[in-house]
Amino acid sequence: MMNDKNRVVIFDTTLRDGEQSPGATMTHDEKLEIAELLDDMGVDVIEAGFPIASEGDFRAVSEIAERSKDAVICGLARAQLPDIDRCWEAVKNAGKPRIHTFIGTSPLHRAIPNLTKDEMAERIEQTVTHARNLCDNVQWSPMDATRTEWDYLCRVVEIAIKSGATTINIPDTVGYTAPIESADLIRRLIETVPGADEVIFATHCHNDLGMATANSLAAVEGGARQIECTINGLGERAGNTALEEVVMALKVRNDIMPYHTGIDTKKIMHISRRVSTVSGFPVQFNKAIVGKNAFAHESGIHQDGMLKNAETFEIMRPEDVGISGTSLPLGKHSGRAALRAKLKELGVDVGDNQLKDIFVRFKDLADRKKEVFDDDILALVSASGDGDDALQLVNLHVTCGTGPAEATLEMEIDGKEESATSEGDGPVDATFKAVRMLHPNKARLQLYQVHAVTEGTDAQATVSVRLEEDGMIATGQSADTDTVVASAKAYIHALNRLIVRRGKTGKDVKEISYRDVT
Ligand code: KIV
Ligand code: ZN
Numbered sequence: 001m002m003n004d005k006n007r008v009v010i011f012d013t014t015l016r017d018g019e020q021s022p023g024a025t026m027t028h029d030e031k032l033e034i035a036e037l038l039d040d041m042g043v044d045v046i047e048a049g050f051p052i053a054s055e056g057d058f059r060a061v062s063e064i065a066e067r068s069k070d071a072v073i074c075g076l077a078r079a080q081l082p083d084i085d086r087c088w089e090a091v092k093n094a095g096k097p098r099i100h101t102f103i104g105t106s107p108l109h110r111a112i113p114n115l116t117k118d119e120m121a122e123r124i125e126q127t128v129t130h131a132r133n134l135c136d137n138v139q140w141s142p143m144d145a146t147r148t149e150w151d152y153l154c155r156v157v158e159i160a161i162k163s164g165a166t167t168i169n170i171p172d173t174v175g176y177t178a179p180i181e182s183a184d185l186i187r188r189l190i191e192t193v194p195g196a197d198e199v200i201f202a203t204h205c206h207n208d209l210g211m212a213t214a215n216s217l218a219a220v221e222g223g224a225r226q227i228e229c230t231i232n233g234l235g236e237r238a239g240n241t242a243l244e245e246v247v248m249a250l251k252v253r254n255d256i257m258p259y260h261t262g263i264d265t266k267k268i269m270h271i272s273r274r275v276s277t278v279s280g281f282p283v284q285f286n287k288a289i290v291g292k293n294a295f296a297h298e299s300g301i302h303q304d305g306m307l308k309n310a311e312t313f314e315i316m317r318p319e320d321v322g323i324s325g326t327s328l329p330l331g332k333h334s335g336r337a338a339l340r341a342k343l344k345e346l347g348v349d350v351g352d353n354q355l356k357d358i359f360v361r362f363k364d365l366a367d368r369k370k371e372v373f374d375d376d377i378l379a380l381v382s383a384s385g386d387g388d389d390a391l392q393l394v395n396l397h398v399t400c401g402t403g404p405a406e407a408t409l410e411m412e413i414d415g416k417e418e419s420a421t422s423e424g425d426g427p428v429d430a431t432f433k434a435v436r437m438l439h440p441n442k443a444r445l446q447l448y449q450v451h452a453v454t455e456g457t458d459a460q461a462t463v464s465v466r467l468e469e470d471g472m473i474a475t476g477q478s479a480d481t482d483t484v485v486a487s488a489k490a491y492i493h494a495l496n497r498l499i500v501r502r503g504k505t506g507k508d509v510k511e512i513s514y515r516d517v518t
Helices: 014-018 028-041 055-067 081-091 117-134 150-162 179-192 212-222 243-252 265-279 300-308 336-345 352-368 374-382 427-438 483-503
Strands: 009-012 045-049 072-078 097-104 138-143 167-172 200-205 226-229 391-399 405-413 416-424 444-452 461-469 472-480
Touching: 009 200, 009 243, 014 028, 014 045, 014 265, 028 045, 028 055, 028 265, 045 055, 045 081, 055 072, 055 081, 072 081, 081 097, 081 117, 097 117, 097 167, 117 138, 117 150, 138 150, 150 167, 150 179, 167 179, 167 212, 167 226, 179 200, 179 212, 200 212, 212 226, 212 243, 226 243, 243 265, 265 374, 265 472, 336 352, 336 374, 352 374, 374 472, 391 427, 391 483, 405 427, 405 483, 416 427, 427 483, 444 483, 461 483, 472 483
Parallel strands: 009 045, 009 226, 045 072, 072 097, 097 138, 138 167, 167 200, 200 226
Antiparallel strands: 391 405, 405 416, 444 461, 461 472
16 A cells, blocks of 8 residues: 555544544444444544543544454554553554554643653653554654744654654644645655655644645645545534545546545445434535535526536536435335345445334334435434433423423333423423423533424424533434424433443543643
């Protein structure tokens, strides 16, 4: 792979930089699922987490490492020996492990641990050497590189290379750089720093000014051969470079950017939907490549052109990113085999028990809705419950109109049916209050979001709910043709996950952020 000078390594950090973004917390099983999808899609390096941050992160990185197939599994570590040791413990069982260690090198970041330039240089030498003694694949990052003094950046990059780093990542931590500067910085580093030709240079961009994709592609022009990115551009603030954007840009504009990746682009849409579901971060409708409208041609003139020749308005085909073009909807006469075939076509792999569960809900939906489209099926998959949940919705009756709404809710709590009635400011408020009467809790509602899955008034609504309690975050999703029922189920789903976290796994919150650089 490395002998091909135009091959760009795709380094996905959805499970580290993406997951660390407030509210995007994923469960252990969700992290394993996403890692497997990334591996199957052809991602070269998966940054699976920050092992010293919490017990949960350590377990997730270790298990992802053990289950990895082709991808390099990487863990993040601050420039401290115990961090690096913990990181190595977590990744060492991967077929291809990598340690990624970093320190903030700009004047603002140097001030946090209060190190002089010389002291920091010494720390870099010591920590990179230590990492390299443990693992022969070491990545080093000068955090906030784009705001680090040029001379000092050259000096520390040289030290990291001499100490054994095999990949040098140049982060634009605050999304400050612009394309011309991004290309120029990498080009000059490669020209100036002794030993630069023996390592891979990587680019890691944040999207604060909306330039992350352009900056990453420009860095490749400048000589970078690794792009760090996340699915859907997930990440704190405005997010990271979106994997689907850089990969498709390199594919579609290969005429002017003659670089290639190992990504199976047909798997993009499915993983985008899964990341959106498990993180509770919806994809904006007009988002490039994976937005609901990215391939929709609404206006008459566009539709006319499309019917005559799809290339009139399409620079890539929906199939290229895994959107099945003309697939027929299912209906109430479709059987289990048809559902299984449809799921396969959509790239969804489910076990027999999950298929049984989805089939029951598919039949229920098909009774209420004439045509069940691909998006409806995907919503059913995303909303499939966790099985032995402590709280289950049994019945919901709501009256609402111009006056106050009233909800009567029956719920099974640890196997026992109970019921409550509450008034509220609208049907959803009344329903959530009734849930709280039956299961009192102090969880704060951080997010409540409703989306119509397809067109029409009989469309299913998907609802996402994010709750926060004592620093623990849990998300819940559900789908139903009745928006209030979907809301109740999503709320109960999130509460069930909080119960599991509180009980079985204890308080699984990150104690350290990668920004706590000391
Ligand atoms: O944005 C950043 O600087 C990072 C580093 C830890 C690489 O995520
Ligand atoms: Zn970052």
